Amino acid sequence: MDVMTYLTLPFAQHALVAGFLIALICGIIGPFVIARQMAFAVHGAAELSFTGASAGLLIAGNPVAGALIGSVVVAGAMGLLGDRSRERDSAIGVVLAAGLGLGVYLLSRYQGFASAATNILFGNIFGISWIQILILVALAVAVMVVMVVIYRPLLFASVDPELAQARGVSLKLLGIIFLIVLALSVTEAAQVVGTLLVLSLAITPAAAAQRVSRGPASTTVVSIAIAMLATEGGLILALVWSSVPPTVFISALSFASYVLARLVGPGIARRRREGLERLRNLAAALTEAA
Amino acid sequence: MSTTITRLLGVPVVSAIFLASCGIGTASSSVPLRVVAGESPWGAVAAAIGGNRVNVVSLLANPALDPHSFTATAADAALVNQASVVIENGMGYDPYVGQLLATGATGPRRVVNVSSVLKVVRSDANPHLWYWIDHVPIAAAAIEQAMAAQDPRNRSYFLARLKNFTMGIATLVKELATIKLERHGSTVAQTERVAAYLLTEAGLRIVSPLGFSLAIENGVAPSFSDQRTIQTQLKDRRVAVLVYNVQTVSGVTTQVQQSAQNASIPVLGVSEVVEPEGASFVSWQHAQITRLSAALGVHQ
Numbered sequence: 001m002d003v004m005t006y007l008t009l010p011f012a013q014h015a016l017v018a019g020f021l022i023a024l025i026c027g028i029i030g031p032f033v034i035a036r037q038m039a040f041a042v043h044g045a046a047e048l049s050f051t052g053a054s055a056g057l058l059i060a061g062n063p064v065a066g067a068l069i070g071s072v073v074v075a076g077a078m079g080l081l082g083d084r085s086r087e088r089d090s091a092i093g094v095v096l097a098a099g100l101g102l103g104v105y106l107l108s109r110y111q112g113f114a115s116a117a118t119n120i121l122f123g124n125i126f127g128i129s130w131i132q133i134l135i136l137v138a139l140a141v142a143v144m145v146v147m148v149v150i151y152r153p154l155l156f157a158s159v160d161p162e163l164a165q166a167r168g169v170s171l172k173l174l175g176i177i178f179l180i181v182l183a184l185s186v187t188e189a190a191q192v193v194g195t196l197l198v199l200s201l202a203i204t205p206a207a208a209a210q211r212v213s214r215g216p217a218s219t220t221v222v223s224i225a226i227a228m229l230a231t232e233g234g235l236i237l238a239l240v241w242s243s244v245p246p247t248v249f250i251s252a253l254s255f256a257s258y259v260l261a262r263l264v265g266p267g268i269a270r271r272r273r274e275g276l277e278r279l280r281n282l283a284a285a286l287t288e289a290a
Numbered sequence: 291m292s293t294t295i296t297r298l299l300g301v302p303v304v305s306a307i308f309l310a311s312c313g314i315g316t317a318s319s320s321v322p323l324r325v326v327a328g329e330s331p332w333g334a335v336a337a338a339i340g341g342n343r344v345n346v347v348s349l350l351a352n353p354a355l356d357p358h359s360f361t362a363t364a365a366d367a368a369l370v371n372q373a374s375v376v377i378e379n380g381m382g383y384d385p386y387v388g389q390l391l392a393t394g395a396t397g398p399r400r401v402v403n404v405s406s407v408l409k410v411v412r413s414d415a416n417p418h419l420w421y422w423i424d425h426v427p428i429a430a431a432a433i434e435q436a437m438a439a440q441d442p443r444n445r446s447y448f449l450a451r452l453k454n455f456t457m458g459i460a461t462l463v464k465e466l467a468t469i470k471l472e473r474h475g476s477t478v479a480q481t482e483r484v485a486a487y488l489l490t491e492a493g494l495r496i497v498s499p500l501g502f503s504l505a506i507e508n509g510v511a512p513s514f515s516d517q518r519t520i521q522t523q524l525k526d527r528r529v530a531v532l533v534y535n536v537q538t539v540s541g542v543t544t545q546v547q548q549s550a551q552n553a554s555i556p557v558l559g560v561s562e563v564v565e566p567e568g569a570s571f572v573s574w575q576h577a578q579i580t581r582l583s584a585a586l587g588v589h590q
Binding site: 001006008009010011012014015104107108110111112113124126127128129130131132194238239242243244245246247 | 361362363364365366367368370371372381382383386389390392393394395396414415417500501504505507508510511513
């Protein structure tokens, strides 16, 4: 079957729409994940959707709701334990380890066949229903609204936390709001496309974008563009080589864009110097605005 | 007179058109019905009934794969979108089928959910329904109905083959009855619940802890007490056979197998999907029942 025939089928159309929405969400969140050094939080939130799913399965027979509620709890725990950047990684590691242990316990209490919980770790972008697309649309709108509202203070707090705090920005509150947005997005996206794909879309495109763009706004735009290119391109490739799972292509394209960005981007020393200068100017401008 | 001629002429013309349209109809119905099964046991049942009038594909057919980590490819999704009949086991065993069904369909499609057909409502029941040998004909009849509804021209062909298949199942039921007659109440241990329905039908008593099997099925570590229980049962030779799943072999199951071998307890490997790939349902189950009989010293 050729690509054009595949594109007439509902599963392929749904996958392209869902891929677009997830790339948009991940592309927006990604630059802050990189700026705030939260790649590990993305990993933690994605993996822990398994624990939430197990709890949901055991208590209410509903793994999806369990994963979503669980992600807010996880975000809260990570935020409260790791409010200082020095402790953040270890706090995430602690929550991740404890959460996975709890997940294994919950699964061991479940007297059934738990494919529904374990499948959450893999997702299935070729198995997307209309309802899931609507959920993704709602999530994308919610993420955009929240990010527009907190964009300036979050940028300020990410660039120069001391100055932001001195100016009355609540770092803790901002940190937790962003963590909740992050955890909800990652969990919902992981259910749709799988944990691996969320990692390749929430971290890699932004890391690549940061190397080739100037200023936070263009980083966001480039990050969304790379995420979309990787997703839609990867999906098309998975229709051409239809016995290979799409995740393989999407993560490969995403990685390739990062390698390319490192090769063509300016030297690291110059970039850091320039970047710091730009950020200082920006911070000063934001201070004045505030 | 002339009207009679036109009538006489008219009849062959009309019937020629009719035949032509039938011809088109025959041509389209000679294209085999597309049937997709979530796992190869139900695919094999569909193939037995459908013969050369259907084209059956099973999504999970490779004995080396675990249903817990199945990921659908574009080819799988396209099959489900375009299928005329889709068979899913249900009970959380093959959630990927439900996901692929939810994406939509390109034409009329019938879905057979075996757990609903067999009216298994408890979510904690054993999902390996194709081992429930005396209930397989009920599922097969539902599959035949779905295929006949999609392709009524082949109804009698499907019905004849269903009858044949049901007779094949009857011989399996008889073989299980023979085991029951000679070894009723014999105790067995299992690493997973894969063949549990079959073992129960054969009159055997599964004494290994349920928690152990559930843990192995779901890929979590079995509790210490469950491990100790099964190890003791093997060491003290309190079971006649150890039944293990050849598809998911881990450190723990290998240890259990080793303990059985050390105690000279026969070990019977069973699979979740049809083995070898492409074999018929009856010959696959017959081979497994024959090995079970041999392990128990029952002459069929």
